[in-house]
Amino acid sequence: MATFTQTKRLLRYRMGLMRLKKMGLERVFSYTLGKETGVSAELVRKDFSAFGIKGHRRGGYDIDNLLSSLERIFGKDRVQNVVVVGMGNMGKAISMYQGFQDHNMNVVAGFDIDPAKLNKKFHIPVYPLENMGEVIEAFNVSVAVLTVPEVAAQEAADNLIGQGIQGILNLAPVLLKTPDHVLVNNVNLMVELERLMYHSGVLK
């Protein structure tokens, strides 16, 4: 089992490898992939060796082999269905992102409390919150993206959890109170922007 930080790297490797493969490469060195993903060569090797992925003593790693190992690790043999709760701009942006196919993920529906957001001709169906249960069950969804405003986040999360959701990607700027069996991954874009400002030396 990978650690949470390691997983991030592994997924970045996957992205980088797909790019390199598309460019026609078949082999890659730890150093090359490291440069492509912002990771040191040693760490790239450590990560792979932690999952029993072998390279060739002088010829680097086989890209197809790496990719299939990573796909095995990340269960990319079957499509994972996802729902988006909160169909504001952020929800739309995420649900329309083109990259889901490449990652064997599929946004099956959106939910919103605002009746104006429903029934619009949109690339995925957008339902009121009441329909959450049936959709989650019908599509066997276990992970949701939460893009509602701060004040609505906890309630929406409670709803999701009540319907059996096991993981939430939380884009709202609050820490959700959730039971232990539910995993929350918090991404706060405002914090990321402020952090950037601070460390880019713009302030002071």
Place this chain on the structure above:
Amino acid sequence: MATFTQTKRLLRYRMGLMRLKKMGLERVFSYTLGKETGVSAELVRKDFSAFGIKGHRRGGYDIDNLLSSLERIFGKDRVQNVVVVGMGNMGKAISMYQGFQDHNMNVVAGFDIDPAKLNKKFHIPVYPLENMGEVIEAFNVSVAVLTVPEVAAQEAADNLIGQGIQGILNLAPVLLKTPDHVLVNNVNLMVELERLMYHSGVLK
């Protein structure tokens, strides 16, 4: 100077504290703030003491004092102007986010290569990429949010850097090649979602 991980916590404290203040609280314990932000009480104290912020031996920390210390650290005495490059759904979502005011940040303009996205009546002006230089100079912008598709990201970044940008919040799923004096903060929502899936035990 805070570390990159520490900064994330400090900014979360700030958000949590603003929330607690709005609820009428004046004092907070490390334990309380920790629960509000998902950080252990010890670490909350360590973070504060690293910046010389003192609490009261039995009465916790003064919220106003904490907030003003944090605002000093993060230069919140003046507004920081920001631009968004790529006015797709993600760019729109970020530029419309209501929370910027509270954080003394201001999105002054958007840029897009697509003429259809320009001149629309929108809450901020959207210019073609050619205007980047003048806007960045006029508004003294040093940090940009990059929300263009993968293939356009490096070129857009090069443009920004050429115009003197010092920090980029990169939402595109590529590692940008940038000179040392430019700081990039990469946020990859696809990776965050996949990571969540992996660790929520949904796979396998």
Place this chain on the structure above:
DNA sequence: ATTAGGTTGAGAAAAATTTCACAATAAAGT
């Protein structure tokens, strides 16, 4: 005034993560 209780502050320990250093070795050149 004295005592009891609860919280900070910080040094020490532990844990996690990353880098260092280099032996092993496969490939390529001579």
Place this chain on the structure above:
DNA sequence: ACTTTATTGTGAAATTTTTCTCAACCTAAT
């Protein structure tokens, strides 16, 4: 066949981050 060279694989060291532990000490109660 032999040598050189480049790269992996991995233990050891270093660094970073977090938790543990507890003395110091303020506040409130008696």
